[in-house]
Amino acid sequence: MDDLRQKYLNAIADAADESALEDLRVTAVGKKGEVSLKMRELGRMTPEERQVAGPALNALKDEINSALAAKKSALEDAALDARLRDEWLDVTLPARQRPQGTIHPVSQVTEEVTAILADMGFAVAEGPQIETDWYNFDALNIPGHHPARTEMDTFYMHRDEGDNRPPHVLRTHTSPVQIRSMQENGAPIRIICPGRVYRADYDQTHTPMFHQVEGLAIDRDISMANLKWVLEEFFSAFFGTSVKTRFRASHFPFTEPSAEVDIQCSWEGGTVKVGEGDGWLEVLGSGMVHPKVLAAAGVDPNEWQGFAFGMGIDRMAMLKYGIPDLRAFFDSDLRWLRHYGFAALDQPTLHGGLVR
Ligand code: PHE
Numbered sequence: 001m002d003d004l005r006q007k008y009l010n011a012i013a014d015a016a017d018e019s020a021l022e023d024l025r026v027t028a029v030g031k032k033g034e035v036s037l038k039m040r041e042l043g044r045m046t047p048e049e050r051q052v053a054g055p056a057l058n059a060l061k062d063e064i065n066s067a068l069a070a071k072k073s074a075l076e077d078a079a080l081d082a083r084l085r086d087e088w089l090d091v092t093l094p095a096r097q098r099p100q101g102t103i104h105p106v107s108q109v110t111e112e113v114t115a116i117l118a119d120m121g122f123a124v125a126e127g128p129q130i131e132t133d134w135y136n137f138d139a140l141n142i143p144g145h146h147p148a149r150t151e152m153d154t155f156y157m158h159r160d161e162g163d164n165r166p167p168h169v170l171r172t173h174t175s176p177v178q179i180r181s182m183q184e185n186g187a188p189i190r191i192i193c194p195g196r197v198y199r200a201d202y203d204q205t206h207t208p209m210f211h212q213v214e215g216l217a218i219d220r221d222i223s224m225a226n227l228k229w230v231l232e233e234f235f236s237a238f239f240g241t242s243v244k245t246r247f248r249a250s251h252f253p254f255t256e257p258s259a260e261v262d263i264q265c266s267w268e269g270g271t272v273k274v275g276e277g278d279g280w281l282e283v284l285g286s287g288m289v290h291p292k293v294l295a296a297a298g299v300d301p302n303e304w305q306g307f308a309f310g311m312g313i314d315r316m317a318m319l320k321y322g323i324p325d326l327r328a329f330f331d332s333d334l335r336w337l338r339h340y341g342f343a344a345l346d347q348p349t350l351h352g353g354l355v356r
Contacts, residue, residue, distance in 0.1 A: 102341020170198035174214035182297035218306035255287025
């Protein structure tokens with residue numbers, strides 16, 4: 001019995017892990033284990049022998065069981081110590097940098113413009129960037145032979161030979177959305193449409209893709225006076241200072257009368273400042289919507305009238321945020337984007353402020 005005892009106590013002391021320990025338990029004190037088999041032999045002993053062997057075997061079994069339990073908890077402690085050593089973490093280390101994008105000035109200004117005009121009751125409308133020439137031109141009183149078609153440097157979509165459908169164009173302005181909105185909703189109507197427009201032109205102040213916001217207000221008695229008020233309110237809110245406007249008589253086929261609108265600015269030291277000085281800067285085209293345009297959109301010109309305007313969003317961003325070169329807007333230069341971009345959570349609202 002001493003041999004048995006020594007054999008198992010040694011083996012338990014040497015066990016490397018819990019599964020080795022479990023094997024030992026089965027071979028020693030399991031149902032068919034060595035100690036259990038010895039216990040079965042008790043029945044064949046004399047009472048005297050049994051009185052000695054019985055308690056001794058029970059004691060051996062207890063001793064092995066408690067050696068197993070002690071070793072098991074020692075192994076668990078060792079495993080925990082090893083984990084604590086391995087899974088060490090310095091919580092004082094600074095976090096790894098995560099690259100963070102910025103909001104492009106065009107997006108920012110689009111949101112600002114939308115917030116101001118939405119507050120004046122203009123809903124946001126949208127239209128396709130690939131337009132039929134009817135929406136882009138004809139419906140806006142620009143017939144096929146009209147010089148405005150070539151003046152606008154229109155991008156025409158390719159047509160296969162023998163495909164005689166009228167051409168599609170990349171819209172040259174947001175004005176086609178006037179037509180689509182009136183067709184859809186009739187009058188009265190008050191909408192703006194911010195979006196991309198395209199013209200084949202590229203220099204310091206022109207890119208082939210740029211952004212406009214169209215405005216349209218049609219009701220029974222809307223006049224140029226309402227247009228002037230809306231624009232002056234708009235510019236003052238947008239630039240955060242009261243801004244005078246100057247209306248110059250102009251011509252657009254889709255408005256009559258038409259006006260180009262300048263805003264007050266100063267030109268000191270080669271930089272433009274809006275809302276001060278006695279200089280002027282042209283920022284948009286506008287006018288009273290031409291009766292033919294209303295009619296083309298299914299609105300009765302004898303009953304309804306109103307104004308429309310079209311303004312360059314990129315130009316507004318340059319003026320407000322002092323950005324010198326238009327082409328840089330679309331170069332995707334990360335340094336430029338970081339410098340002129342806006343924080344994602346810094347979105348403009350009327351209550352949060354539009355001017356920084
Ligand atoms: N669509 C004109 C342009 O792109 C601007 C405009 C819009 C003028 C609405 C008058 C009325 O130049």
